[in-house]
Amino acid sequence: IAGITQAPTSQILAAGRRMTLRCTQDMRHNAMYWYRQDLGLGLRLIHYSNTAGTTGKGEVPDGYSVSRANTDDFPLTLASAVPSQTSVYFCASSETVTDTQYFGPGTRLTVL
Amino acid sequence: GQNIDQPTEMTATEGAIVQINCTYQTSGFNGLFWYQQHAGEAPTFLSYNVLDGLEEKGRFSSFLSRSKGYSYLLLKELQMKDSASYLCAVSDSNYQLIWGAGTKLIIKP
Numbered sequence: 001i002a003g004i005t006q007a008p009t010s011q012i013l014a015a016g017r018r019m020t021l022r023c024t025q026d027m028r029h030n031a032m033y034w035y036r037q038d039l040g041l042g043l044r045l046i047h048y049s050n051t052a053g054t055t056g057k058g059e060v061p062d063g064y065s066v067s068r069a070n071t072d073d074f075p076l077t078l079a080s081a082v083p084s085q086t087s088v089y090f091c092a093s094s095e096t097v098t099d100t101q102y103f104g105p106g107t108r109l110t111v112l
Numbered sequence: 113g114q115n116i117d118q119p120t121e122m123t124a125t126e127g128a129i130v131q132i133n134c135t136y137q138t139s140g141f142n143g144l145f146w147y148q149q150h151a152g153e154a155p156t157f158l159s160y161n162v163l164d165g166l167e168e169k170g171r172f173s174s175f176l177s178r179s180k181g182y183s184y185l186l187l188k189e190l191q192m193k194d195s196a197s198y199l200c201a202v203s204d205s206n207y208q209l210i211w212g213a214g215t216k217l218i219i220k221p
Contacts, residue, residue, distance in 0.1 A: 042199070103155050
């Protein structure tokens with residue numbers, strides 16, 4: 001079934017630990033995105049990739065890094081987690097940057 | 113700065129009609145999206161407007177006025193399953209989506 005998968009579904013993490021959130025899509029979309037969603041706030045863009053091999057910074061990139069080695073995968077890494085990174089993280093993809101974005105099921109991350 | 117405003121919460125009755133408004137101020141405009149998000153789930157695409165006017169898709173319609181920086185989502189014949197948050201997002205000059213905080217719609221029997 002075509003779509004976007006994310007892993008893990010949820011995670012509790014100690015502050016200071018390193019964590020990678022995984023995102024894979026099988027729609028051959030060129031563009032991929034990472035958002036965080038916090039209560040009372042709109043989705044905020046962390047990083048994006050317009051095409052494989054390129055990445056860019058969004059609105060809230062500090063403390064996060066991404067890579068885009070191929071079309072399908074777009075992992076998000078927290079180098080040293082802090083409690084303010086507690087959030088729900090959504091990965092999304094679109095055929096190109098001008099097209100509709102489709103979302104993965106999300107990862108609920110708690111940093112203690 | 114860039115800003116998207118929509119009401120925090122609305123309540124409506126099953127079978128009725130509800131209109132959810134969205135106003136925006138962004139650097140550039142390349143279209144406006146509406147998404148539906150049920151609690152604990154991912155946002156799902158509902159509609160896209162780039163030209164002024166009304167786009168109808170079944171029970172859902174979306175309207176855009178670019179000169180007023182205004183859009184609304186109209187939901188007809190409300191069903192209990194329409195209880196969800198509705199997110200307004202504008203594609204800016206860099207084709208990045210700027211999101212509103214969402215409107216939580218509560219449907220009462």
